[in-house]
Amino acid sequence: MVESVLKAKTRNAAPDTEPLLVVDNLHTQFNTSRGIVRAVEGVSFTVKRGEVLAIVGESGSGKSVTALSIMRLLPRQSARISEGRIIFDGRSLLDLSDEQMREIRGRGIAMIFQEPMTSLNPILTIGLQITEPLKIHLGMSDEQARARAVELMGLVGIPDPEGRLDQYPHQFSGGMRQRVMIAIGLACNPKLIIADEPTTALDVTIQAQILELMKDLSRKLNIALIIITHNLGVVARYADRVIVMYAARVAEQGSADAVFHKPRHPYSMGLLRSVPRLDRPRGAKLETIEGLPPNLALAPPGCRFAPRCPYKIAMCEQEPPLFPTDTGGFSRCHRHAEIAAGKITWAAAEGKAVNTVATSVEPLLSVRNLSKHFSVGGRLHKGGVVRAVEDVSFDILPGETLGLVGESGCGKTTVGRLILHLEKPTSGSIRLAGIDLANATAADLKTMRRKVQVIFQDPYSSLNPRMTVGQIIGEPLHVYDIVPDRTKATARIAELLEQVGLRREMAERYPHQLSGGQRQRVGIARALAMEPSFIVCDEAVSALDVSIQGQIINLLEELQRKYGLAYLFIAHDLAVVRHISMRVVVMYFGRIMEVADRDTLYREPLHPYTKVLLDAAPVPDPTIEKGREPRLIKGELPSHLAPPAGCVFNTRCPMATQECREVVPPLEQKKSGHYAACIKV
Amino acid sequence: MTIAAPAVPTPRIREPNWFLDFCRQQPLGAVSFVIICCMMFAGIFSRLVAPYDPLDIDFASILGAPSWEHPCGTDAYGRDICSRLIFGSRTALVIGFTSSFIGSTLGAVLGVASAYFGGRIDNWIQRFMDILLAFPLIVLALVVVAALRKFVIGGVDVNLIFAIAIPILPRVARVVRAAALSVRVMPYVDAARAAGYSDTRIIFRHMAPNVVAPYLIMLTAFIAQAILAEASLSFLGLGVTEPTAAWGLMLSGNAADFYREAPWMILFPGAAISLAVFAFNLFGDSLRDYLDPRFRM
Numbered sequence: 001m002v003e004s005v006l007k008a009k010t011r012n013a014a015p016d017t018e019p020l021l022v023v024d025n026l027h028t029q030f031n032t033s034r035g036i037v038r039a040v041e042g043v044s045f046t047v048k049r050g051e052v053l054a055i056v057g058e059s060g061s062g063k064s065v066t067a068l069s070i071m072r073l074l075p076r077q078s079a080r081i082s083e084g085r086i087i088f089d090g091r092s093l094l095d096l097s098d099e100q101m102r103e104i105r106g107r108g109i110a111m112i113f114q115e116p117m118t119s120l121n122p123i124l125t126i127g128l129q130i131t132e133p134l135k136i137h138l139g140m141s142d143e144q145a146r147a148r149a150v151e152l153m154g155l156v157g158i159p160d161p162e163g164r165l166d167q168y169p170h171q172f173s174g175g176m177r178q179r180v181m182i183a184i185g186l187a188c189n190p191k192l193i194i195a196d197e198p199t200t201a202l203d204v205t206i207q208a209q210i211l212e213l214m215k216d217l218s219r220k221l222n223i224a225l226i227i228i229t230h231n232l233g234v235v236a237r238y239a240d241r242v243i244v245m246y247a248a249r250v251a252e253q254g255s256a257d258a259v260f261h262k263p264r265h266p267y268s269m270g271l272l273r274s275v276p277r278l279d280r281p282r283g284a285k286l287e288t289i290e291g292l293p294p295n296l297a298l299a300p301p302g303c304r305f306a307p308r309c310p311y312k313i314a315m316c317e318q319e320p321p322l323f324p325t326d327t328g329g330f331s332r333c334h335r336h337a338e339i340a341a342g343k344i345t346w347a348a349a350e351g352k353a354v355n356t357v358a359t360s361v362e363p364l365l366s367v368r369n370l371s372k373h374f375s376v377g378g379r380l381h382k383g384g385v386v387r388a389v390e391d392v393s394f395d396i397l398p399g400e401t402l403g404l405v406g407e408s409g410c411g412k413t414t415v416g417r418l419i420l421h422l423e424k425p426t427s428g429s430i431r432l433a434g435i436d437l438a439n440a441t442a443a444d445l446k447t448m449r450r451k452v453q454v455i456f457q458d459p460y461s462s463l464n465p466r467m468t469v470g471q472i473i474g475e476p477l478h479v480y481d482i483v484p485d486r487t488k489a490t491a492r493i494a495e496l497l498e499q500v501g502l503r504r505e506m507a508e509r510y511p512h513q514l515s516g517g518q519r520q521r522v523g524i525a526r527a528l529a530m531e532p533s534f535i536v537c538d539e540a541v542s543a544l545d546v547s548i549q550g551q552i553i554n555l556l557e558e559l560q561r562k563y564g565l566a567y568l569f570i571a572h573d574l575a576v577v578r579h580i581s582m583r584v585v586v587m588y589f590g591r592i593m594e595v596a597d598r599d600t601l602y603r604e605p606l607h608p609y610t611k612v613l614l615d616a617a618p619v620p621d622p623t624i625e626k627g628r629e630p631r632l633i634k635g636e637l638p639s640h641l642a643p644p645a646g647c648v649f650n651t652r653c654p655m656a657t658q659e660c661r662e663v664v665p666p667l668e669q670k671k672s673g674h675y676a677a678c679i680k681v
Numbered sequence: 682m683t684i685a686a687p688a689v690p691t692p693r694i695r696e697p698n699w700f701l702d703f704c705r706q707q708p709l710g711a712v713s714f715v716i717i718c719c720m721m722f723a724g725i726f727s728r729l730v731a732p733y734d735p736l737d738i739d740f741a742s743i744l745g746a747p748s749w750e751h752p753c754g755t756d757a758y759g760r761d762i763c764s765r766l767i768f769g770s771r772t773a774l775v776i777g778f779t780s781s782f783i784g785s786t787l788g789a790v791l792g793v794a795s796a797y798f799g800g801r802i803d804n805w806i807q808r809f810m811d812i813l814l815a816f817p818l819i820v821l822a823l824v825v826v827a828a829l830r831k832f833v834i835g836g837v838d839v840n841l842i843f844a845i846a847i848p849i850l851p852r853v854a855r856v857v858r859a860a861a862l863s864v865r866v867m868p869y870v871d872a873a874r875a876a877g878y879s880d881t882r883i884i885f886r887h888m889a890p891n892v893v894a895p896y897l898i899m900l901t902a903f904i905a906q907a908i909l910a911e912a913s914l915s916f917l918g919l920g921v922t923e924p925t926a927a928w929g930l931m932l933s934g935n936a937a938d939f940y941r942e943a944p945w946m947i948l949f950p951g952a953a954i955s956l957a958v959f960a961f962n963l964f965g966d967s968l969r970d971y972l973d974p975r976f977r978m
Contacts, residue, residue, distance in 0.1 A: 420875045449877030462868035466890040466974060475886075476876050510974040523872075530876065 019046040020224050026084035028069045037296045039065040041248045050222040054235035057245035058545040063228045067194045071111055072101050107137045110185035114197035119181055120169040126180055127165035133187045152183040173636050175206035192224045203407040208616045211238055233618030237625030244268045247294050247304035254329020256622045264331040264339050267305045274550040276579040279619045288550035311344050363395035364566050370428035372414050384641040388414045390590040401567040403581030411590040412570045416536045420454055453527035457539035459519035463511040469522050470507030476529045496525040517548035534566045553580055574617045578602050586610050589648040592667055596674040606676040609649050655680050703971050710967020716960035724771040731764035735926040744943040754945035766953050768926035777908040780842045784849030785900040792857030793888050796865050810851035818848040819913055826919045841920050845910045853899045860892040894969050901965035905958035928954050
């Protein structure tokens with residue numbers, strides 16, 4: 001079936017001399033109540049046929065607006081392309097009528113969005129949604145469209161395409177839905193696919209599969225690909241060229257090798273260094289880019305990055321043009337030549353390594369044989385039982401950070417909620433500082449509540465929008481009578497704000513007036529107000545931009561040193577977990593797969609799941625990424641309603657045998673302090 | 682080590698004069714507030730404002746068209762409609778606003794509590810609401826009025842207020858519960874639970890302020906319904922009875938028999954109810970926006 005698609009491609013392939021897409025000096029602006037926001041300023045680039053271009057940047061850098069400008073999908077009332085040209089396949093897109101533009105979308109350029117869960121209409125079958133563009137754009141009959149849909153689904157690797165065509169989106173997993181989205185994108189043989197954060201919402205093992213597929217299709221069908229992402233690791237393996245955007249402008253542009261190995265802009269240098277990496281020895285402290293990106297409505301003149309740049313000089317007050325660099329790319333930095341000459345290097349951050357804690361002390365938290373089952377379905381029709389957490393045991397010592405990693409749906413968040421007493425366990429015990437949560441008295445629970453605090457993932461919804469920052473942080477002080485009076489409370493709130501790196505005036509503000517990173521700091525201050533000894537960090541940094549993420553991790557480590565806090569750090573990002581944790585627990589499908597201290601686990605993982613997880617994690621280095629073997633992991637997470645018999649990982653395990661399908665492997669000590677639940681090791 | 686405090690310009694701190702602030706941000710809200718104030722003034726000082734006694738029967742000017750002596754005309758008994766409207770605003774405000782306020786507020790509290798506790802409590806509250814919803818508004822009000830004796834404080838029948846408030850309660854509870862369910866799963870509610878705050882504190886401090894929008898919309902919408910319900914009850918002889926001046930009564934009584942000859946008999950009371958409802962709705966909307974910190978920059 002691939003052949004027929006290929007034939008279709010070669011038939012209408014034009015001579016490859018000119019670039020497929022030319023974006024020239026694009027300016028896009030939004031009229032908002034706070035004035036004109038220049039979201040894209042003077043962005044120029046070209047995409048050749050079959051090329052893979054990555055646009056990297058933090059939120060608000062203008063990368064998505066660039067994509068929407070090309071597609072002309074910007075909101076009509078508020079957005080305007082004020083300057084520039086976009087030439088696609090010889091046609092100027094900005095001069096086309098709406099009708100002609102609709103022809104281009106889908107047939108010429110296809111777009112894939114971030115959220116596979118919401119980009120498909122839940123009440124229409126998958127088949128209907130794939131055949132729709134075929135009928136509209138290519139005028140196919142029902143039978144032709146259906147045959148082509150089956151072919152496309154096979155192309156994107158959906159098993160049993162004929163049978164699954166009549167299913168609805170909810171019967172597909174997240175990864176499969178993203179494959180369907182790609183199939184819809186491919187339906188009309190586009191010449192260019194724009195993928196806006198195509199894998200951000202997916203698990204690391206699925207992410208690798210999807211990117212592999214996209215790269216593969218692009219090569220096979222000679223489709224140019226623009227991948228928009230905030231994750232540098234994602235693009236290292238797949239991109240031919242990289243554009244780094246910062247505050248509405250292109251900061252640096254060049255081949256993937258050049259940008260990753262010889263960055264010529266301080267922002268790219270900082271970005272590359274602030275990501276915790278699995279392929280390098282773990283540094284004592286994460287390097288960060290201090291400060292925040294500028295507000296685009298009132299951006300200062302001169303270099304946009306200057307306020308955060310450690311190398312700024314007087315000249316940086318003047319706007320730098322895009323200089324051609326020695327690596328064949330472009331950099332918007334006055335000092336690019338000095339960077340090239342090696343005179344400027346990003347200073348390594350100082351700081352002591354976090355010591356591991358003595359093992360002889362009494363554990364602060366001890367979890368034994370913890371299980372949590374949710375029953376699905378109503379009282380009348382008996383549904384199944386979802387075993388979200390099954391037989392989980394671990395200890396956390398005072399002042400220790402325990403990392404808890406796993407993909408979505410592995411039960412890691414439920415473990416956190418059970419410890420916080422937000423859910424009641426089905427069986428098993430949780431003892432915290434000598435209090436057994438199962439039969440604790442009300443007074444005991446009150447003591448326990450003060451000892452255990454939580455930091456949530458989403459800084460946007462974890463703060464009550466109706467309360468000021470001061471009220472949010474001050475509430476526990478007031479409820480628990482931690483401070484005697486109002487003036488003392490105000491002083492304490494100011495002290496807490498300063499501890500998390502915010503100014504005391506922030507107490508007057510409402511959460512919506514703060515940036516994501518600032519809100520997360522408020523969340524941390526709220527937790528600290530209770531003077532806890534243990535904090536559950538549920539994906540505490542995963543919703544933040546890379547440069548902000550590093551700041552928050554460093555803050556958490558600093559607070560740990562200062563107050564001897566213990567953390568349960570729940571995350572899906574292996575590199576982040578390696579950076580912050582002292583010991584790591586790996587969970588899969590509600591069970592613990594492996595427990596070891598950090599260095600042992602990352603150096604010599606025993607369990608096959610840990611191995612594939614480490615293997616699937618992308619590394620921001622094109623040389624390593626392009627040289628590596630194809631990924632081991634196949635398949636998807638099994639359904640919770642029909643769990644696999646025996647070892648839960650046997651459906652995806654490269655080592656699985658008949659025995660694995662029969663025996664549930666116990667968590668055993670394989671080496672000193674290194675536990676794994678696998679009969680093969 | 683210090684962590685750099687990100688530099689962001691300090692925002693405008695809330696003005697000390699909230700009333701001027703409200704007028705500037707919500708001009709329409711200010712206009713509706715003036716209308717409501719006028720109604721209240723007319724209601725409280727009816728005797729001073731009204732040109733005639735609302736009960737004065739003048740057989741010389743039966744069904745008189747609007748004129749300089751009678752700006753809104755006269756009714757079938759020759760009573761001055763303008764004066765009756767002014768006196769009627771007393772009943773409208775007391776019965777209409779109070780019953781809608783009581784019904785909506787109790788409904789909102791039940792709705793939020795229902796969503797917060799969930800499970801069996803939610804089920805019991807909602808089934809009880811189902812029972813209340815099963816009866817038409819008037820029938821339920823009839824039962825309440827019949828079951829309780831007349832209980833008059835300051836010339837107002839308190840039982841009548843409750844008779845109208847009780848049918849409003851389940852309707853608001855339903856809508857507010859739906860909004861509260863989505864607030865219930867927000868991490869900030871989990872954070873409050875993890876901090877060990879009491880249920881009352883979480884319901885009133887963390888959840889209720891975030892369902893204020895549907896609450897205010899329901900509250901203002903039900904004021905109109907309450908005024909009309911009061912009229913219907915009056916018609917059945919259970920509410921305010923003739924000859925007391927009440928907007929609903931003016932609209933529903935013998936006005937229907939004369940509307941061809943004297944359209945002003947229904948035109949002006951109808952306009953009064955519409956204006957009151959419009960003012961309350963607009964005021965509610967503006968108040969909702971003003972109270973939401975996200976609308977403030």
